[in-house]
Amino acid sequence: MRDLTNEILELIRRTSSDLPQDVEKRLHAAVENEAPGSAARGAFETILKNVELSRKNSSPICQDTGTPIFYVKTPEGWSTLKLKQQIRTALAEATKRSYMRPNAVDAVSDKNSGNNLGGDDFPYIHFDEVEGDELTIELMLKGGGCENVGAQYSLPDNRLGAGRDLAGVRKVVLDAVQRAQGQGCAPGILGVSIGGDRGTGYVKSKEVLLDKIGTRNPDPKLAELEERLTSEANQLGIGPMGFGGKTTVIDTKIIGLSRLPASYFVTISYMCWAYRRRKMTVKGDEVLYD
Amino acid sequence: MRKITIPIRDETILSLKVGEPVALTGVMITGRDTVHKWLIETFIKKTRPPQGEDLQVYEALKPILGGGVIYHCGPVVSGLDTKQYKFVAAGPTTSIREEPYQADVMKHFNLKGVIGKGGMGAKTLKGCQEVPGVYFHAIGGAATLIAQSVTRVLGVYKLEFGVPEAVWVIEVKDFPVVVTMDAHGQSLHEVIEKDSARVLADLLAK
Numbered sequence: 001m002r003d004l005t006n007e008i009l010e011l012i013r014r015t016s017s018d019l020p021q022d023v024e025k026r027l028h029a030a031v032e033n034e035a036p037g038s039a040a041r042g043a044f045e046t047i048l049k050n051v052e053l054s055r056k057n058s059s060p061i062c063q064d065t066g067t068p069i070f071y072v073k074t075p076e077g078w079s080t081l082k083l084k085q086q087i088r089t090a091l092a093e094a095t096k097r098s099y100m101r102p103n104a105v106d107a108v109s110d111k112n113s114g115n116n117l118g119g120d121d122f123p124y125i126h127f128d129e130v131e132g133d134e135l136t137i138e139l140m141l142k143g144g145g146c147e148n149v150g151a152q153y154s155l156p157d158n159r160l161g162a163g164r165d166l167a168g169v170r171k172v173v174l175d176a177v178q179r180a181q182g183q184g185c186a187p188g189i190l191g192v193s194i195g196g197d198r199g200t201g202y203v204k205s206k207e208v209l210l211d212k213i214g215t216r217n218p219d220p221k222l223a224e225l226e227e228r229l230t231s232e233a234n235q236l237g238i239g240p241m242g243f244g245g246k247t248t249v250i251d252t253k254i255i256g257l258s259r260l261p262a263s264y265f266v267t268i269s270y271m272c273w274a275y276r277r278r279k280m281t282v283k284g285d286e287v288l289y290d
Numbered sequence: 291m292r293k294i295t296i297p298i299r300d301e302t303i304l305s306l307k308v309g310e311p312v313a314l315t316g317v318m319i320t321g322r323d324t325v326h327k328w329l330i331e332t333f334i335k336k337t338r339p340p341q342g343e344d345l346q347v348y349e350a351l352k353p354i355l356g357g358g359v360i361y362h363c364g365p366v367v368s369g370l371d372t373k374q375y376k377f378v379a380a381g382p383t384t385s386i387r388e389e390p391y392q393a394d395v396m397k398h399f400n401l402k403g404v405i406g407k408g409g410m411g412a413k414t415l416k417g418c419q420e421v422p423g424v425y426f427h428a429i430g431g432a433a434t435l436i437a438q439s440v441t442r443v444l445g446v447y448k449l450e451f452g453v454p455e456a457v458w459v460i461e462v463k464d465f466p467v468v469v470t471m472d473a474h475g476q477s478l479h480e481v482i483e484k485d486s487a488r489v490l491a492d493l494l495a496k
């Protein structure tokens with residue numbers, strides 16, 4: 001089996017320092033909507049300058065290099081045990097090179113491991129075996145500020161008058177955005193899962209964020225809700241950093257899951273504007289980065 | 291943009307208003323969750339006895355914090371092996387987590403400015419009026435850009451808290467911020483919170 005440690009190190013470097021084009025494009029568009037001289041416009045201008053500089057310097061876009069979440073899809077014949085070891089080695093090396101901040105803190109002793117390697121679940125790695133001959137590794141870096149404003153609602157929610165239907169989903173998602181204010185580094189991207197249990201709800205609300213901005217759910221009802229939520233969230237006027245402004249949410253992505261008859265969870269993962277996700281594909285001898 | 295040097299005088303603080311962009315120059319420290327808890331427990335509420343070099347660190351921090359600024363930041367730092375420290379990425383972290391502590395820390399040290407992101411609550415706003423002090427908002431996520439305004443790392447205390455949580459003493463030049471909470475009881479965050487709550491109520495009624 002081929003050793004991918006160096007290729008994974010490159011994936012980490014790119015993810016931390018090079019914001020994906022689809023995100024940057026939306027940020028460029030958002031600047032133009034804010035009034036000249038406003039704090040909101042100033043915030044976007046600073047954000048875009050930083051995006052450019054980080055890419056040039058191979059330095060982290062945000063100092064909070066987040067929880068490293070890896071999604072690995074392997075064709076038959078790859079050892080997930082070895083891949084896990086290679087990912088961990090690459091992550092420790094990336095930390096040494098200052099692509100990543102040492103972010104794994106033991107929650108009981110408060111000790112920072114210093115190399116981004118915590119227990120078995122830090123970094124978090126999902127493995128899936130797939131058909132075909134391509135191996136893909138996707139990496140998402142999700143900072144703590146935006147992770148802290150994620151929310152899970154159990155419907156019905158009497159406070160918000162939210163019942164167990166898409167109208168209820170709409171209400172709780174808007175509530176979550178209002179409660180987040182600028183704390184999650186707005187403008188945000190919303191990953192929403194409907195259903196599941198408390199655990200899968202959060203897992204899937206993150207996974208849905210791997211899709212490109214503007215990708216709509218194939219179900220027209222959910223696609224419509226995605227667009228409506230983005231537009232209504234922007235009416236809240238929270239704006240970049242919570243300074244007030246036209247763009248509070250860049251995009252919304254919804255996934256529907258199975259649920260128990262007794263449960264109806266709506267889970268919102270809030271992704272900050274520094275929406276760091278990258279993919280590498282290994283096909284034969286070739287390694288491609290998106 | 292208005293340029294202000296640290297330490298900051300009261301009359302300067304009192305002249306600052308919400309919405310004003312400012313460029314800060316001088317010496318400040320970073321301090322976030324662990325540092326605030328440690329300062330409160332060890333030196334302010336004294337619920338925990340000083341340990342190790344705590345007292346020496348306290349004496350070293352007093353003159354920096356008096357009239358000074360604390361930055362809610364957990365930086366990415368290079369040169370850890372050689373101690374030739376350099377800030378690589380250093381944007382602000384979310385400030386609201388320090389809400390239980392901030393006003394008391396400001397009063398204890400006569401701290402004039404707090405830099406962070408996301409704003410703070412009523413207790414800190416009241417602290418800003420009493421000290422007087424202000425809350426400066428830096429742009430979250432703009433870490434590489436902000437690190438460029440850190441001209442030198444002068445030293446580090448409490449590195450045992452880990453790199454992000456340590457007290458880094460830094461010299462900054464034209465560090466870009468916006469005043470979002472002033473010493474006159476005004477808070478941009480309070481205004482946006484109230485306005486967005488009103489819009490939300492209308493949307494939920496639909």
